[in-house]
Amino acid sequence: QVQLVQSGAEVKKPGSSVKVSCKASGGTFSSYAISWVRQAPGQGLEWMGGIIPIFGTANYAQKFQGRVTITADESTSTAYMELSSLRSEDTAVYYCARDRLDIVVVPSYDPPDAFDIWGQGTMVTVSS
C-alpha cells in the first residue's frame, strides 16, 4: 500500500521561502498526479497545484501562480512544494495527496480526479 510521508514542521520569517517534501513508498510514483492542498487553522481545504512526475509539468491554482513551485524527483519518488514571499496568512498545514487514477492506465483523464492517499501534513508557521 502506497504511503506519502512528508517533511517536518517549519517556522519561517515573513518574506522567506519554504520547501516541503512528500516521499512515496510502497508503490508506483511516477504515473500518479500529486497535488498540494493546504488548510489554514480552523479553515477549509485549498488546492494549490499538482504535478504528474513522468511529465514533470505542474499546474497551479491561479491564486498561487508566481509564488509556488511544485516539482518531482522520480529517482527518489519525492514531490516538493516551494512557496515563496511568505506572509502570516500562509500559516497552515500543507498536505500532499495522490490522485486515484494512474495516467498510464487511464491516459484520457485530466487530473486532478480524487485524492485517495494523503500525506500526514506539514505545519508551516510564518511569524516574525
Added chain:
Amino acid sequence: QSALTQPASVSGSPGQSITISCTGTSSDVGGYNYVSWYQQHPGKAPKLMIYEVSNRPSGVSNRFSGSKSGNTASLTISGLQAEDEADYYCSSYTSSSTMFGGGTKLTVL
C-alpha cells in the same frame, strides 16, 4: 474562483440520515462528473469517501452515498453513527484544477 458552497453545519441523531449539499456552477460541479467527498476528523488528514459523484472507494461503508443534480452535489449518510462526527468537504474538477467547498461540520447528537 470562489469555493463551492456547503452548509456550515448539519446534525442528526444516531440511526438517522443526513444530507450535505455542495453547490457550484456549470463550470465545475454542473460541468463534470468529477465530484468527490472527503471526511476529516480533527487533527487528521482528509479521507476520500466518494469519487466521481457516486462511487465509494474500497473500504468505505455503504452508508455513504453521493448524487448530483445540475450544479448541486449531495452526500447522504444513512444510519448515523457516532464516528461519523467530522468535517466533510466536497470538491469538483474544473479546468485542470480542483476546488473545494468550505466544509460542513457534522454533529451526531
